[in-house]
Amino acid sequence: MQWTSLDALATLAFVLFAGTAARVALVPPGAPARRRLAHVLLLATLPWLAAAPALQRDLWPFACWPVAAGPVPAEITRARLLAVDAAGGEHPIDPRAWRPLGFDELNPWLQLRFPALPRAQRDAAAAWLLARAEEARRQARAGQGLPRARLGPLAAPTLLQHARPWGEGEGAPREPFTGLRLYLETWPAARSRAEARRTLAYAFP
Protein backbone atom coordinates (compact mmCIF):
# COMPACT_ATOMS: atom_id res chain seq x y z
CA MET A 1 0.00 0.00 0.00
CA GLN A 2 1.64 3.21 -1.15
CA TRP A 3 0.97 6.92 -1.08
CA THR A 4 -1.69 7.89 -3.59
CA SER A 5 -1.92 11.21 -5.38
CA LEU A 6 -5.02 11.84 -3.28
CA ASP A 7 -3.03 11.36 -0.06
CA ALA A 8 -0.41 13.79 -1.36
CA LEU A 9 -3.00 16.36 -2.42
CA ALA A 10 -4.88 16.15 0.88
CA THR A 11 -1.66 16.49 2.87
CA LEU A 12 -0.60 19.47 0.79
CA ALA A 13 -4.00 21.10 1.35
CA PHE A 14 -3.84 20.75 5.13
CA VAL A 15 -0.20 21.76 5.43
CA LEU A 16 -0.82 24.91 3.39
CA PHE A 17 -3.97 25.74 5.35
CA ALA A 18 -2.55 25.11 8.83
CA GLY A 19 0.84 26.61 7.97
CA THR A 20 -0.74 29.81 6.71
CA ALA A 21 -3.05 30.01 9.72
CA ALA A 22 -0.06 29.60 12.04
CA ARG A 23 1.79 32.34 10.14
CA VAL A 24 -1.18 34.71 10.50
CA ALA A 25 -1.49 33.82 14.18
CA LEU A 26 2.07 34.98 14.80
CA VAL A 27 1.21 38.55 13.75
CA PRO A 28 -0.60 40.47 16.50
CA PRO A 29 -4.16 41.63 15.74
CA GLY A 30 -4.24 45.17 14.43
CA ALA A 31 -0.79 45.01 12.81
CA PRO A 32 -0.73 46.46 9.28
CA ALA A 33 0.31 43.13 7.71
CA ARG A 34 -2.75 41.35 9.08
CA ARG A 35 -5.08 42.37 6.26
CA ARG A 36 -2.73 41.01 3.58
CA LEU A 37 -2.13 37.83 5.56
CA ALA A 38 -5.87 37.34 6.02
CA HIS A 39 -6.21 37.41 2.24
CA VAL A 40 -3.41 34.85 1.95
CA LEU A 41 -5.14 32.53 4.44
CA LEU A 42 -8.43 32.82 2.56
CA LEU A 43 -6.66 32.02 -0.70
CA ALA A 44 -4.94 29.05 0.95
CA THR A 45 -8.27 27.74 2.21
CA LEU A 46 -11.15 28.43 -0.15
CA PRO A 47 -9.79 26.53 -3.19
CA TRP A 48 -9.66 23.31 -1.15
CA LEU A 49 -13.24 23.82 0.03
CA ALA A 50 -14.22 23.90 -3.66
CA ALA A 51 -11.79 21.19 -4.83
CA ALA A 52 -13.13 18.37 -2.65
CA PRO A 53 -16.71 18.65 -3.96
CA ALA A 54 -15.48 19.29 -7.51
CA LEU A 55 -13.37 16.12 -7.44
CA GLN A 56 -15.98 14.24 -5.40
CA ARG A 57 -13.09 13.07 -3.24
CA ASP A 58 -12.44 13.76 0.42
CA LEU A 59 -9.24 15.71 0.99
CA TRP A 60 -9.95 15.45 4.68
CA PRO A 61 -10.55 17.72 6.54
CA PHE A 62 -11.65 19.36 3.29
CA ALA A 63 -14.63 17.17 2.50
CA CYS A 64 -17.14 16.51 -0.25
CA TRP A 65 -19.86 15.46 2.25
CA PRO A 66 -21.48 12.61 0.31
CA VAL A 67 -24.46 11.95 2.58
CA ALA A 68 -26.97 9.54 1.00
CA ALA A 69 -25.80 10.72 -2.40
CA GLY A 70 -25.73 8.82 -5.69
CA PRO A 71 -27.93 6.11 -7.09
CA VAL A 72 -28.78 3.16 -4.86
CA PRO A 73 -27.47 -0.06 -6.50
CA ALA A 74 -30.12 -2.45 -7.80
CA GLU A 75 -28.79 -5.07 -5.38
CA ILE A 76 -27.50 -4.34 -1.87
CA THR A 77 -24.90 -6.49 -0.15
CA ARG A 78 -24.05 -6.21 3.53
CA ALA A 79 -22.05 -8.32 5.96
CA ARG A 80 -23.74 -9.85 8.99
CA LEU A 81 -21.63 -11.31 11.75
CA LEU A 82 -23.36 -13.81 14.01
CA ALA A 83 -22.18 -15.55 17.16
CA VAL A 84 -22.46 -19.32 17.41
CA ASP A 85 -23.01 -21.34 20.59
CA ALA A 86 -21.83 -24.90 21.36
CA ALA A 87 -25.04 -26.38 19.98
CA GLY A 88 -24.59 -24.53 16.68
CA GLY A 89 -27.28 -21.94 17.39
CA GLU A 90 -26.74 -18.49 15.85
CA HIS A 91 -27.22 -15.24 17.76
CA PRO A 92 -27.14 -11.57 16.73
CA ILE A 93 -24.38 -9.53 18.38
CA ASP A 94 -25.27 -6.17 19.87
CA PRO A 95 -23.18 -3.45 18.14
CA ARG A 96 -22.21 -2.03 21.55
CA ALA A 97 -20.17 -5.20 22.14
CA TRP A 98 -17.49 -3.87 19.75
CA ARG A 99 -16.88 -0.58 21.55
CA PRO A 100 -14.68 1.36 21.16
CA LEU A 101 -14.64 -0.06 17.61
CA GLY A 102 -17.63 1.33 15.73
CA PHE A 103 -20.13 -0.93 14.01
CA ASP A 104 -20.10 1.44 11.01
CA GLU A 105 -16.39 0.75 10.53
CA LEU A 106 -16.36 -2.91 11.51
CA ASN A 107 -19.14 -3.97 9.15
CA PRO A 108 -17.70 -2.55 5.90
CA TRP A 109 -14.26 -3.74 7.02
CA LEU A 110 -15.63 -7.26 7.38
CA GLN A 111 -17.28 -7.02 3.99
CA LEU A 112 -14.48 -5.44 1.98
CA ARG A 113 -11.11 -5.78 3.76
CA PHE A 114 -11.40 -8.95 5.82
CA PRO A 115 -11.84 -11.38 2.87
CA ALA A 116 -8.53 -10.22 1.36
CA LEU A 117 -6.50 -11.05 4.49
CA PRO A 118 -4.44 -14.24 4.75
CA ARG A 119 -6.25 -17.01 6.65
CA ALA A 120 -4.02 -16.65 9.74
CA GLN A 121 -4.83 -12.94 10.03
CA ARG A 122 -8.53 -13.55 9.53
CA ASP A 123 -8.47 -16.13 12.31
CA ALA A 124 -6.56 -13.76 14.62
CA ALA A 125 -9.09 -10.98 14.01
CA ALA A 126 -12.00 -13.39 14.49
CA ALA A 127 -10.54 -14.70 17.75
CA TRP A 128 -10.35 -11.13 19.06
CA LEU A 129 -13.90 -10.37 17.93
CA LEU A 130 -15.21 -13.57 19.49
CA ALA A 131 -13.53 -12.71 22.78
CA ARG A 132 -15.10 -9.23 22.73
CA ALA A 133 -18.56 -10.57 21.92
CA GLU A 134 -18.39 -13.26 24.60
CA GLU A 135 -17.12 -10.80 27.22
CA ALA A 136 -19.97 -8.41 26.42
CA ARG A 137 -22.51 -11.24 26.54
CA ARG A 138 -21.18 -12.50 29.87
CA GLN A 139 -21.24 -9.02 31.41
CA ALA A 140 -24.72 -8.35 30.10
CA ARG A 141 -26.03 -11.64 31.51
CA ALA A 142 -24.38 -10.82 34.85
CA GLY A 143 -26.35 -7.59 35.01
CA GLN A 144 -23.31 -5.39 34.46
CA GLY A 145 -24.73 -3.91 31.27
CA LEU A 146 -23.12 -3.52 27.87
CA PRO A 147 -19.95 -1.59 27.05
CA ARG A 148 -20.92 2.07 27.30
CA ALA A 149 -19.83 5.11 25.39
CA ARG A 150 -17.56 7.20 27.62
CA LEU A 151 -20.27 9.79 28.27
CA GLY A 152 -22.99 7.17 28.57
CA PRO A 153 -26.38 8.50 27.47
CA LEU A 154 -24.88 11.96 27.00
CA ALA A 155 -22.43 10.73 24.34
CA ALA A 156 -22.56 12.21 20.87
CA PRO A 157 -24.65 9.89 18.70
CA THR A 158 -23.10 8.12 15.73
CA LEU A 159 -24.26 9.14 12.25
CA LEU A 160 -26.12 5.88 11.68
CA GLN A 161 -28.50 4.68 14.35
CA HIS A 162 -28.12 1.04 15.32
CA ALA A 163 -30.64 -1.48 16.55
CA ARG A 164 -29.92 -2.88 20.03
CA PRO A 165 -30.84 -6.56 19.89
CA TRP A 166 -29.75 -7.17 23.49
CA GLY A 167 -31.79 -4.29 24.89
CA GLU A 168 -30.23 -3.14 28.15
CA GLY A 169 -28.60 -6.54 28.59
CA GLU A 170 -31.63 -8.66 29.32
CA GLY A 171 -31.78 -9.75 25.67
CA ALA A 172 -28.24 -11.15 25.64
CA PRO A 173 -28.15 -14.88 24.82
CA ARG A 174 -27.78 -17.33 27.73
CA GLU A 175 -25.50 -19.71 25.83
CA PRO A 176 -21.78 -18.88 25.74
CA PHE A 177 -20.40 -17.99 22.32
CA THR A 178 -17.95 -20.48 20.90
CA GLY A 179 -17.63 -19.28 17.31
CA LEU A 180 -18.48 -16.71 14.69
CA ARG A 181 -20.06 -16.89 11.27
CA LEU A 182 -19.78 -14.13 8.71
CA TYR A 183 -22.53 -14.02 6.12
CA LEU A 184 -22.93 -11.82 3.09
CA GLU A 185 -26.55 -10.85 2.64
CA THR A 186 -27.80 -9.67 -0.75
CA TRP A 187 -31.21 -8.29 -1.50
CA PRO A 188 -32.89 -6.24 -4.24
CA ALA A 189 -32.99 -2.55 -3.37
CA ALA A 190 -36.72 -2.54 -3.91
CA ARG A 191 -37.18 -5.12 -1.14
CA SER A 192 -36.37 -5.35 2.53
CA ARG A 193 -33.24 -6.91 4.04
CA ALA A 194 -35.50 -9.46 5.65
CA GLU A 195 -35.78 -11.02 2.18
CA ALA A 196 -32.01 -11.20 1.65
CA ARG A 197 -30.29 -14.37 0.46
CA ARG A 198 -27.37 -15.41 2.65
CA THR A 199 -23.97 -16.76 1.71
CA LEU A 200 -21.57 -18.04 4.35
CA ALA A 201 -18.32 -16.15 3.74
CA TYR A 202 -16.30 -17.29 6.75
CA ALA A 203 -16.63 -19.35 9.89
CA PHE A 204 -14.49 -19.39 13.04
CA PRO A 205 -13.08 -21.62 14.34
Next chain:
Amino acid sequence: MTSRLRAAWEHFWFRPGAALDLGAARVVVSLFALWHLASRDLPALSGLPAPFWSAVAAGARWRFLLFEGRPALERGLEGLAFLALGAAALGVFARPACLLAGLLLYHLAPLETLIFSPAPTLKGFTLPVLALVALAATPCDDALALRPGPCRAPPWEHGWGLRLVQVFVAQAYLAAAWARLARSGAAALGGAEMESWLRLLGSDDELTVFRTFGPWLAAEPWRAQVAAAAVPLLLLAMGALPWLSGRLRSATLAAALLFHAAVLAAANLAFTSGLLLLVFVDWSGTAGVDSPRARALVSSLSLSGGLRDPSADADVDPGP
Protein backbone atom coordinates in the same frame (compact mmCIF):
# COMPACT_ATOMS: atom_id res chain seq x y z
CA MET B 1 -16.03 44.23 -13.44
CA THR B 2 -12.84 43.33 -11.60
CA SER B 3 -13.24 46.26 -9.22
CA ARG B 4 -16.84 45.24 -8.50
CA LEU B 5 -15.76 41.69 -7.74
CA ARG B 6 -13.02 43.00 -5.53
CA ALA B 7 -15.47 45.26 -3.72
CA ALA B 8 -17.87 42.36 -3.21
CA TRP B 9 -15.00 40.22 -1.86
CA GLU B 10 -13.92 43.00 0.49
CA HIS B 11 -17.47 43.63 1.65
CA PHE B 12 -18.19 39.98 2.35
CA TRP B 13 -15.00 39.15 4.19
CA PHE B 14 -13.87 42.39 5.77
CA ARG B 15 -16.98 44.24 6.82
CA PRO B 16 -16.92 44.80 10.58
CA GLY B 17 -18.05 42.08 12.92
CA ALA B 18 -18.70 41.83 16.64
CA ALA B 19 -16.07 40.37 18.94
CA LEU B 20 -18.84 38.62 20.86
CA ASP B 21 -19.98 36.66 17.81
CA LEU B 22 -16.43 35.52 17.04
CA GLY B 23 -15.87 34.60 20.69
CA ALA B 24 -19.15 32.69 20.70
CA ALA B 25 -18.04 30.76 17.60
CA ARG B 26 -14.86 29.77 19.44
CA VAL B 27 -16.85 28.56 22.45
CA VAL B 28 -19.39 26.66 20.32
CA VAL B 29 -16.74 24.88 18.23
CA SER B 30 -14.56 24.03 21.23
CA LEU B 31 -17.41 22.64 23.30
CA PHE B 32 -18.71 20.66 20.33
CA ALA B 33 -15.26 19.12 19.76
CA LEU B 34 -14.90 18.42 23.49
CA TRP B 35 -18.25 16.63 23.47
CA HIS B 36 -17.20 14.40 20.60
CA LEU B 37 -13.74 13.74 21.99
CA ALA B 38 -15.18 12.80 25.38
CA SER B 39 -17.76 10.54 23.73
CA ARG B 40 -15.33 8.32 21.82
CA ASP B 41 -12.36 6.32 23.05
CA LEU B 42 -10.11 7.08 20.09
CA PRO B 43 -6.75 6.11 21.67
CA ALA B 44 -7.98 2.56 22.33
CA LEU B 45 -8.37 2.07 18.57
CA SER B 46 -4.62 2.38 18.18
CA GLY B 47 -4.41 -0.86 20.16
CA LEU B 48 -6.57 -2.92 17.80
CA PRO B 49 -4.88 -6.20 16.81
CA ALA B 50 -2.56 -6.06 13.82
CA PRO B 51 -4.95 -7.66 11.30
CA PHE B 52 -7.28 -4.67 11.60
CA TRP B 53 -4.44 -2.36 10.57
CA SER B 54 -3.07 -4.54 7.80
CA ALA B 55 -5.15 -2.90 5.08
CA VAL B 56 -4.37 0.67 6.17
CA ALA B 57 -2.33 2.32 3.42
CA ALA B 58 1.07 3.81 4.15
CA GLY B 59 -0.16 7.11 2.78
CA ALA B 60 -2.98 7.22 5.31
CA ARG B 61 -0.65 6.34 8.17
CA TRP B 62 1.91 9.03 7.30
CA ARG B 63 -0.73 11.65 6.49
CA PHE B 64 -1.95 11.60 10.07
CA LEU B 65 1.17 10.13 11.73
CA LEU B 66 -0.94 7.26 13.01
CA PHE B 67 0.61 3.87 13.64
CA GLU B 68 -0.79 0.83 15.38
CA GLY B 69 0.13 -0.33 18.84
CA ARG B 70 0.60 3.07 20.49
CA PRO B 71 -2.49 3.53 22.65
CA ALA B 72 -0.47 5.06 25.52
CA LEU B 73 1.00 7.72 23.24
CA GLU B 74 -2.41 8.46 21.75
CA ARG B 75 -3.89 8.64 25.26
CA GLY B 76 -1.34 11.29 26.13
CA LEU B 77 -2.11 13.27 23.00
CA GLU B 78 -5.81 12.96 23.71
CA GLY B 79 -5.21 14.38 27.19
CA LEU B 80 -3.38 17.29 25.60
CA ALA B 81 -6.31 17.80 23.21
CA PHE B 82 -8.72 17.90 26.17
CA LEU B 83 -6.58 20.57 27.83
CA ALA B 84 -6.30 22.59 24.63
CA LEU B 85 -10.03 22.43 23.94
CA GLY B 86 -10.82 23.38 27.53
CA ALA B 87 -8.48 26.35 27.29
CA ALA B 88 -10.01 27.35 23.95
CA ALA B 89 -13.54 27.14 25.36
CA LEU B 90 -12.66 29.18 28.46
CA GLY B 91 -10.56 31.67 26.57
CA VAL B 92 -7.25 31.02 28.30
CA PHE B 93 -4.44 31.38 25.77
CA ALA B 94 -7.29 30.77 23.39
CA ARG B 95 -5.53 31.32 20.07
CA PRO B 96 -2.58 28.95 20.59
CA ALA B 97 -4.99 26.53 22.27
CA CYS B 98 -7.21 26.56 19.17
CA LEU B 99 -4.23 25.82 16.91
CA LEU B 100 -2.97 23.02 19.14
CA ALA B 101 -6.44 21.49 19.46
CA GLY B 102 -7.00 21.66 15.69
CA LEU B 103 -3.70 19.93 14.95
CA LEU B 104 -4.25 17.26 17.60
CA LEU B 105 -7.75 16.52 16.34
CA TYR B 106 -6.37 16.29 12.80
CA HIS B 107 -4.10 13.55 14.13
CA LEU B 108 -6.59 11.77 16.41
CA ALA B 109 -9.89 11.92 14.51
CA PRO B 110 -8.95 9.48 11.71
CA LEU B 111 -8.39 6.74 14.33
CA GLU B 112 -12.17 6.31 14.37
CA THR B 113 -12.38 5.16 10.75
CA LEU B 114 -8.83 4.37 9.67
CA ILE B 115 -9.24 0.58 9.45
CA PHE B 116 -11.72 1.17 6.65
CA SER B 117 -11.30 4.77 5.45
CA PRO B 118 -8.81 7.59 6.09
CA ALA B 119 -11.58 10.22 5.89
CA PRO B 120 -13.69 10.50 9.07
CA THR B 121 -15.85 13.10 7.35
CA LEU B 122 -19.16 12.34 9.03
CA LYS B 123 -17.83 11.54 12.50
CA GLY B 124 -17.95 15.03 13.98
CA PHE B 125 -14.39 16.34 13.86
CA THR B 126 -14.21 17.61 10.28
CA LEU B 127 -15.60 21.08 10.89
CA PRO B 128 -13.91 21.55 14.30
CA VAL B 129 -10.47 20.81 12.79
CA LEU B 130 -10.94 23.47 10.12
CA ALA B 131 -12.62 25.98 12.41
CA LEU B 132 -10.13 25.65 15.28
CA VAL B 133 -7.10 26.10 13.03
CA ALA B 134 -8.73 29.12 11.38
CA LEU B 135 -9.82 30.61 14.73
CA ALA B 136 -6.19 30.55 15.87
CA ALA B 137 -5.47 33.13 13.19
CA THR B 138 -8.23 35.47 14.37
CA PRO B 139 -8.71 37.63 17.49
CA CYS B 140 -11.20 35.10 18.84
CA ASP B 141 -10.10 35.89 22.40
CA ASP B 142 -11.39 39.48 22.36
CA ALA B 143 -14.65 38.34 23.94
CA LEU B 144 -15.93 35.57 26.21
CA ALA B 145 -12.38 34.96 27.37
CA LEU B 146 -11.16 34.53 30.93
CA ARG B 147 -7.78 35.70 29.68
CA PRO B 148 -8.37 38.11 26.79
CA GLY B 149 -5.85 38.76 24.05
CA PRO B 150 -3.18 41.40 24.68
CA CYS B 151 -4.64 44.00 22.34
CA ARG B 152 -8.12 44.65 21.04
CA ALA B 153 -8.38 44.01 17.30
CA PRO B 154 -10.22 46.29 14.84
CA PRO B 155 -13.77 45.11 13.98
CA TRP B 156 -12.91 43.90 10.47
CA GLU B 157 -10.74 41.23 12.12
CA HIS B 158 -13.76 39.87 13.99
CA GLY B 159 -15.75 39.91 10.77
CA TRP B 160 -13.50 37.81 8.53
CA GLY B 161 -12.71 35.29 11.24
CA LEU B 162 -16.35 34.62 11.99
CA ARG B 163 -17.30 34.45 8.32
CA LEU B 164 -14.56 31.93 7.56
CA VAL B 165 -15.92 29.63 10.28
CA GLN B 166 -19.43 30.16 8.92
CA VAL B 167 -18.27 29.32 5.40
CA PHE B 168 -16.79 26.03 6.66
CA VAL B 169 -20.20 25.07 8.07
CA ALA B 170 -22.10 26.29 5.01
CA GLN B 171 -19.76 24.39 2.68
CA ALA B 172 -20.86 21.11 4.27
CA TYR B 173 -24.44 21.74 3.12
CA LEU B 174 -23.52 23.12 -0.28
CA ALA B 175 -21.19 20.17 -0.90
CA ALA B 176 -23.88 17.71 0.21
CA ALA B 177 -26.30 19.26 -2.29
CA TRP B 178 -23.65 19.18 -5.02
CA ALA B 179 -22.70 15.55 -4.23
CA ARG B 180 -26.29 14.50 -4.94
CA LEU B 181 -26.30 16.24 -8.30
CA ALA B 182 -22.76 15.20 -9.27
CA ARG B 183 -23.40 11.53 -8.56
CA SER B 184 -26.95 11.15 -9.83
CA GLY B 185 -27.60 14.08 -12.16
CA ALA B 186 -31.25 15.02 -12.54
CA ALA B 187 -32.27 11.74 -10.91
CA ALA B 188 -31.22 13.29 -7.59
CA LEU B 189 -34.28 15.51 -7.85
CA GLY B 190 -36.60 12.60 -8.61
CA GLY B 191 -38.79 10.74 -6.19
CA ALA B 192 -37.54 7.31 -7.28
CA GLU B 193 -34.02 7.81 -5.92
CA MET B 194 -35.32 9.30 -2.69
CA GLU B 195 -37.67 6.34 -2.34
CA SER B 196 -34.72 3.94 -2.76
CA TRP B 197 -32.64 5.73 -0.13
CA LEU B 198 -35.53 5.86 2.34
CA ARG B 199 -36.20 2.18 1.84
CA LEU B 200 -32.51 1.30 2.22
CA LEU B 201 -32.04 3.40 5.36
CA GLY B 202 -35.38 2.37 6.81
CA SER B 203 -35.41 -1.38 6.18
CA ASP B 204 -32.05 -2.60 7.44
CA ASP B 205 -32.76 -4.32 10.73
CA GLU B 206 -29.18 -3.70 11.95
CA LEU B 207 -29.25 0.02 11.26
CA THR B 208 -32.81 1.10 11.70
CA VAL B 209 -34.16 2.58 14.90
CA PHE B 210 -36.90 4.85 13.59
CA ARG B 211 -39.23 2.80 11.41
CA THR B 212 -42.30 4.93 10.82
CA PHE B 213 -41.61 8.23 9.07
CA GLY B 214 -39.19 6.93 6.40
CA PRO B 215 -41.39 4.08 5.17
CA TRP B 216 -44.39 6.46 5.27
CA LEU B 217 -42.57 8.91 3.00
CA ALA B 218 -41.43 6.13 0.66
CA ALA B 219 -44.86 4.53 0.45
CA GLU B 220 -46.35 7.14 -1.88
CA PRO B 221 -44.41 8.40 -4.92
CA TRP B 222 -45.66 11.96 -4.44
CA ARG B 223 -44.38 12.09 -0.88
CA ALA B 224 -40.97 10.84 -1.97
CA GLN B 225 -41.02 13.42 -4.76
CA VAL B 226 -41.75 16.24 -2.31
CA ALA B 227 -38.89 15.05 -0.09
CA ALA B 228 -36.57 14.79 -3.10
CA ALA B 229 -37.34 18.39 -4.06
CA ALA B 230 -37.18 19.73 -0.51
CA VAL B 231 -33.80 18.23 0.42
CA PRO B 232 -31.63 20.10 -2.11
CA LEU B 233 -33.59 23.31 -1.58
CA LEU B 234 -33.01 23.16 2.17
CA LEU B 235 -29.35 22.20 1.73
CA LEU B 236 -28.87 25.19 -0.57
CA ALA B 237 -30.66 27.48 1.89
CA MET B 238 -28.37 26.33 4.70
CA GLY B 239 -25.38 26.73 2.41
CA ALA B 240 -26.48 30.33 1.79
CA LEU B 241 -26.57 31.20 5.50
CA PRO B 242 -23.38 33.32 5.45
CA TRP B 243 -25.10 35.60 2.94
CA LEU B 244 -28.40 35.80 4.79
CA SER B 245 -29.25 38.11 7.65
CA GLY B 246 -32.05 39.16 9.95
CA ARG B 247 -35.32 37.28 9.84
CA LEU B 248 -34.38 35.33 6.73
CA ARG B 249 -31.38 33.87 8.55
CA SER B 250 -33.49 33.10 11.63
CA ALA B 251 -36.14 31.40 9.50
CA THR B 252 -33.48 29.34 7.71
CA LEU B 253 -31.96 28.26 11.02
CA ALA B 254 -35.39 27.19 12.25
CA ALA B 255 -35.91 25.25 9.00
CA ALA B 256 -32.49 23.63 9.48
CA LEU B 257 -33.55 22.40 12.91
CA LEU B 258 -36.69 20.80 11.45
CA PHE B 259 -34.65 19.40 8.54
CA HIS B 260 -32.21 17.59 10.83
CA ALA B 261 -35.04 16.21 12.97
CA ALA B 262 -36.81 14.96 9.83
CA VAL B 263 -33.62 13.35 8.48
CA LEU B 264 -33.14 11.55 11.78
CA ALA B 265 -36.72 10.29 11.83
CA ALA B 266 -36.87 9.36 8.13
CA ALA B 267 -33.36 8.12 7.38
CA ASN B 268 -31.90 7.29 10.82
CA LEU B 269 -29.05 9.73 10.21
CA ALA B 270 -27.92 11.89 13.16
CA PHE B 271 -25.80 14.72 11.78
CA THR B 272 -24.41 16.17 15.00
CA SER B 273 -22.39 18.79 13.11
CA GLY B 274 -25.73 20.51 12.56
CA LEU B 275 -25.22 21.92 16.06
CA LEU B 276 -22.45 24.06 14.61
CA LEU B 277 -25.17 26.10 12.90
CA LEU B 278 -25.05 28.00 16.22
CA VAL B 279 -22.17 29.99 14.72
CA PHE B 280 -24.81 31.75 12.62
CA VAL B 281 -26.73 33.05 15.62
CA ASP B 282 -26.45 36.81 16.01
CA TRP B 283 -25.38 36.68 19.66
CA SER B 284 -24.39 40.34 19.79
CA GLY B 285 -27.75 41.44 18.51
CA THR B 286 -29.87 39.01 20.47
CA ALA B 287 -32.25 40.81 22.78
CA GLY B 288 -31.01 40.80 26.33
CA VAL B 289 -27.39 39.98 25.61
CA ASP B 290 -26.59 43.62 25.20
CA SER B 291 -28.80 44.74 28.06
CA PRO B 292 -27.17 46.56 30.98
CA ARG B 293 -28.12 43.72 33.31
CA ALA B 294 -26.45 41.12 31.06
CA ARG B 295 -23.36 43.31 30.77
CA ALA B 296 -23.16 43.65 34.53
CA LEU B 297 -23.55 39.89 34.97
CA VAL B 298 -20.86 39.05 32.42
CA SER B 299 -18.54 41.70 33.86
CA SER B 300 -18.94 40.17 37.28
CA LEU B 301 -17.86 36.84 35.80
CA SER B 302 -14.67 38.51 34.59
CA LEU B 303 -15.53 37.85 30.99
CA SER B 304 -14.41 40.67 28.85
CA GLY B 305 -14.87 42.34 25.51
CA GLY B 306 -17.53 41.70 22.92
CA LEU B 307 -20.33 43.11 24.98
CA ARG B 308 -19.79 46.58 23.70
CA ASP B 309 -22.53 47.99 21.58
CA PRO B 310 -22.01 46.34 18.17
CA SER B 311 -22.89 49.60 16.50
CA ALA B 312 -19.79 51.04 18.13
CA ASP B 313 -17.76 48.43 16.27
CA ALA B 314 -19.42 49.39 13.01
CA ASP B 315 -18.34 53.00 13.45
CA VAL B 316 -14.68 52.07 13.43
CA ASP B 317 -12.78 52.39 10.21
CA PRO B 318 -12.53 48.85 8.79
CA GLY B 319 -8.93 49.41 7.85
CA PRO B 320 -7.03 49.58 4.58
